[in-house]
Amino acid sequence: MSRTKIVAGNWKMNQNLFEGKQLVTDILKRSSNLSENVKVVIAPPFTQLELAASQIKDTEGFYLAAQNCHQEKAGAYTGEVSAYMLKSVGVDYVILGHSERRQYFGEDETLLAKKVNAVLDAEMKVIFCVGEPLEIRDANTQNELVKKQILGGLFHLDATQFEKIVIAYEPVWAIGTGRTATAEQAQDMHAFIRSVIEEKYGNDMAANTTILYGGSCNPANAATLFACPDVDGGLIGGASLKADDFDAIIKAAF
Ligand SMILES: O=C[C@H](O)COP(=O)(O)O
Secondary structure (H helix, E strand, O other): OOOOOOEEEEEEOOOOHHHHHHHHHHHHHHHOOOOOEEEEEEEHHHHHHHHHHHHHOOOOOEEEEEEEEOOOOOOOOOOOOOOOHHHHHHHHHHEEHHHHHHHHHOOOHHHHHHHHHHHHHOOEEEEEEEEOOOOHOOOOOHHHHHOOOOOOOOOOOOOOOOOEEEEEEOHHHHHHHHHOOOOOHHHHHHHHHHHHHHHHHHHHHHOOOOOEOOOOOOOOHHHHHHHHOOOOOEOOOOHHOOOHHHHHHHHOOO
């Protein structure tokens, strides 16, 4: 088994250019000299990407992600940004399927499958988010929903393409709420996701796919979550906006 551990900071719609520049500087000050088996991914807003790319370019172990992209390469889509454009500013990963995109922008599996293709065509990797809202968790049908999200968004890919996918499990009820999934809940879902991957792509792919946990992850709970055998790091929201907290979470992944 050779899984890459990743700690990714999703800034969401936060930080102007100057605040973001300072945040990257502060993170680099604390978290450089990482071991090679942990990757740190910074996902700032579009406006920050080019600058952040120049700030991290000489620091080993740091990578850049965008938070979304359009599914087409170019055209009359006012206000949109394509994967092809993101690649040209040095983006390595694109986050797709985040529950906020699903909820506020109506993104469904059909659209997400096209976006996944666009990112892979542009030779970047995908951090594909899945996760259930509270009512699904309360009804104990979270496995069915997460399986449907993975099937619809990713299972059209061949094995070579699927190797470029990182999955992030983010229970919607834990995002920005301070209510974290227990280590047991996270482990159960991550193991289930691995079993779903195994059914289609086999044991090696299942064992090698990086699966992140996201949802109110912070310095106090990161080590416990990351100690779960099927949790390979985290997708961090609020705590990624504070350099000290993000650094502590990164160090919990070692
Ligand atoms: O993408 C990140 C997640 O939505 C988690 O956000 P949070 O850490 O603020 O709960």
